Amino acid sequence: MTQTIAQLGEQGLLKLVQSFCPTEIVGDDAAVLATQPGASIVVTTDVLVDSVHFSDQTTPPHSAGWRAIAANLSDLAAMGAMPTGITVGLGLPPDTPVPWVESLYQGMSDCLSQFGGAIVGGDVVRSPVRTIAITAFGQVSPANVIQRSAAKVGDVILVTGPHGLSRAGLECLLKADTTLPDAGTWRKAHQYPQPRFDVSGQCRNFRVAGMDSSDGFADAVLQICRSSQVGATITHLPIPVTLLNHPQATDWTLYGGEDFELVLCLAPGQAQQLLTQFPGAMIVGQIIAGSQVQVATPNAAVITLSLDAGFRHFAS
Amino acid sequence: MTQTIAQLGEQGLLKLVQSFCPTEIVGDDAAVLATQPGASIVVTTDVLVDSVHFSDQTTPPHSAGWRAIAANLSDLAAMGAMPTGITVGLGLPPDTPVPWVESLYQGMSDCLSQFGGAIVGGDVVRSPVRTIAITAFGQVSPANVIQRSAAKVGDVILVTGPHGLSRAGLECLLKADTTLPDAGTWRKAHQYPQPRFDVSGQCRNFRVAGMDSSDGFADAVLQICRSSQVGATITHLPIPVTLLNHPQATDWTLYGGEDFELVLCLAPGQAQQLLTQFPGAMIVGQIIAGSQVQVATPNAAVITLSLDAGFRHFAS
Numbered sequence: 001m002t003q004t005i006a007q008l009g010e011q012g013l014l015k016l017v018q019s020f021c022p023t024e025i026v027g028d029d030a031a032v033l034a035t036q037p038g039a040s041i042v043v044t045t046d047v048l049v050d051s052v053h054f055s056d057q058t059t060p061p062h063s064a065g066w067r068a069i070a071a072n073l074s075d076l077a078a079m080g081a082m083p084t085g086i087t088v089g090l091g092l093p094p095d096t097p098v099p100w101v102e103s104l105y106q107g108m109s110d111c112l113s114q115f116g117g118a119i120v121g122g123d124v125v126r127s128p129v130r131t132i133a134i135t136a137f138g139q140v141s142p143a144n145v146i147q148r149s150a151a152k153v154g155d156v157i158l159v160t161g162p163h164g165l166s167r168a169g170l171e172c173l174l175k176a177d178t179t180l181p182d183a184g185t186w187r188k189a190h191q192y193p194q195p196r197f198d199v200s201g202q203c204r205n206f207r208v209a210g211m212d213s214s215d216g217f218a219d220a221v222l223q224i225c226r227s228s229q230v231g232a233t234i235t236h237l238p239i240p241v242t243l244l245n246h247p248q249a250t251d252w253t254l255y256g257g258e259d260f261e262l263v264l265c266l267a268p269g270q271a272q273q274l275l276t277q278f279p280g281a282m283i284v285g286q287i288i289a290g291s292q293v294q295v296a297t298p299n300a301a302v303i304t305l306s307l308d309a310g311f312r313h314f315a316s
Numbered sequence: 317m318t319q320t321i322a323q324l325g326e327q328g329l330l331k332l333v334q335s336f337c338p339t340e341i342v343g344d345d346a347a348v349l350a351t352q353p354g355a356s357i358v359v360t361t362d363v364l365v366d367s368v369h370f371s372d373q374t375t376p377p378h379s380a381g382w383r384a385i386a387a388n389l390s391d392l393a394a395m396g397a398m399p400t401g402i403t404v405g406l407g408l409p410p411d412t413p414v415p416w417v418e419s420l421y422q423g424m425s426d427c428l429s430q431f432g433g434a435i436v437g438g439d440v441v442r443s444p445v446r447t448i449a450i451t452a453f454g455q456v457s458p459a460n461v462i463q464r465s466a467a468k469v470g471d472v473i474l475v476t477g478p479h480g481l482s483r484a485g486l487e488c489l490l491k492a493d494t495t496l497p498d499a500g501t502w503r504k505a506h507q508y509p510q511p512r513f514d515v516s517g518q519c520r521n522f523r524v525a526g527m528d529s530s531d532g533f534a535d536a537v538l539q540i541c542r543s544s545q546v547g548a549t550i551t552h553l554p555i556p557v558t559l560l561n562h563p564q565a566t567d568w569t570l571y572g573g574e575d576f577e578l579v580l581c582l583a584p585g586q587a588q589q590l591l592t593q594f595p596g597a598m599i600v601g602q603i604i605a606g607s608q609v610q611v612a613t614p615n616a617a618v619i620t621l622s623l624d625a626g627f628r629h630f631a632s
Contacts, residue, residue, distance in 0.1 A: 028395065028527070029464075029527050029528060030359055030360035030392060030452075033356060033359065035356065041350075041351055041453070042347065043347045043437050043451075043453070047406070047441045047447070049441055049442065049443040052443065078345040079344065089405075089449045089451075091365055121359050125364070127363075127368065128445050129443060131365075133361070133447075133449030137359065147344055227344075
């Protein structure tokens with residue numbers, strides 16, 4: 001029979017969790033981390049709840065762990081920062097199987113190994129619902145901070161990759177549909193997103209505005225425009241090639257979310273440099289005066305975006 | 317009728333939450349914080365779950381908010397650090413009353429106003445159970461870090477105040493007992509603990525080992541001894557005067573927890589200096605060679621402490 005964490009006991013659980021942390025840092029009331037001279041600290045946090053943000057059906061524990069970390073690292077990338085450390089707060093029912101917890105931490109650890117940073121602290125508590133609270137810390141030189149509010153009229157809008165694949169993957173997982181030709185790729189996009197430090201690291205000498213597209217491409221463009229007090233026109237929706245003939249393609253690309261790409265606004269010449277380095281990136285539109293965000297869709301209709309059309313987290 | 321957060325909507329909820337944050341920091345993918353030259357960053361995190369760590373019966377939302385912050389600030393104080401910022405991850409059922417959320421944030425904000433730091437980021441998500449995930453970070457000069465592992469044979473053990481009041485307060489609240497002479501003081505000790513930055517700030521030029529007593533006085537002494545590879549003898553249990561005749565006094569003082577005092581090990585002369593400045597502090601014992609922690613109790617029996625006797629979070 002599979003051991004539960006109630007059977008493992010608190011000391012055993014702490015030992016398990018600490019095996020994923022650098023031994024020189026954990027074990028005191030708090031972790032102590034050195035800072036680079038002149039660097040600013042960047043902090044971001046996310047709470048993920050079983051059956052709301054992850055589930056064994058769509059994200060086995062290894063993937064749930066990877067995604068929890070990747071989502072927070074993506075926020076750091078979106079600020080131009082590099083990861084330093086992560087804290088993990090975990091709420092677990094006593095009947096949670098020990099292998100579930102091990103696999104969750106392995107997924108987090110694998111993501112950190114690839115992109116940098118380490119688990120430097122945490123808390124494990126009893127809860128009626130599996131809950132993962134992540135706080136990620138990074139460092140950035142103040143001159144290199146990427147903010148939403150710096151977009152200027154005349155900037156082009158560049159995305160680091162197509163949008164909608166994660167939502168398509170979720171659909172395959174929810175319907176357990178393996179017949180689609182690209183279901184494997186789509187599922188991987190949902191389960192193992194990649195924070196785009198590769199691109200953010202190349203923007204250090206650019207004046208660039210931007211954010212990540214965790215809440216969808218449309219939301220990112222709208223948030224940047226609202227912060228920068230500008231409008232935008234989207235001439236080319238970043239629909240993934242393998243979704244082009246799918247009836248939900250436009251919707252998923254605009255509102256699907258969780259692709260964790262970057263949406264960047266910058267001068268056309270600098271955007272061209274990024275396109276050369278990152279063939280998956282594409283220019284999708286430009287920043288204009290005003291406050292409207294208009295999108296040309298594949299069926300030639302032009303739609304005007306609004307912040308109200310995103311996912312409503314609290315609708316009951 | 318009281319408005320719920322489902323009725324308020326996500327944008328309204330975010331606006332409410334952001335009204336408690338400094339406007340220059342929030343609103344981007346992550347918060348950016350300046351660091352002091354040469355300082356190390358100290359990070360700590362806690363997850364609190366409704367009916368496990370707080371409840372409307374024992375901690376109305378203002379107190380739940382205060383305690384959530386105070387517990388994390390106490391970890392910073394225990395490391396010798398001063399608070400910089402806090403992130404707040406909140407999981408809420410859609411039927412949560414809006415005034416509950418307002419009062420929770422007001423309690424957090426009041427605690428931060430008194431002790432320093434600000435809410436610099438957060439996340440609000442749907443969850444079947446009210447959940448509060450706090451991460452606090454502070455700064456400390458590397459030379460002033462207080463660690464558990466620095467206790468030396470010959471040190472005295474000083475506590476910054478009596479232990480057991482919080483547990484006594486919890487008992488009054490659970491039993492709604494207002495007949496006890498000091499029930500008001502006890503309840504306040506449970507609902508509004510005070511992180512001891514006043515004392516930790518006076519230790520900067522001392523060689524001091526220590527931690528806070530969030531998991532109880534006995535746990536703190538044991539953790540310090542285990543980390544420092546020493547033993548201890550406790551000659552004077554820090555039983556609060558108003559609990560002296562209570563049948564649970566010894567138990568609550570040893571294992572009650574959540575008093576959020578500091579347990580410090582330092583040279584006798586330096587301990588005397590602290591006693592002069594802080595009349596509520598007291599010397600309770602000393603560090604000895606070996607690995608045993610023995611406690612003289614009021615009834616003259618000597619007991620040997622073990623890490624297994626603390627609160628078992630996952631026992632089902």
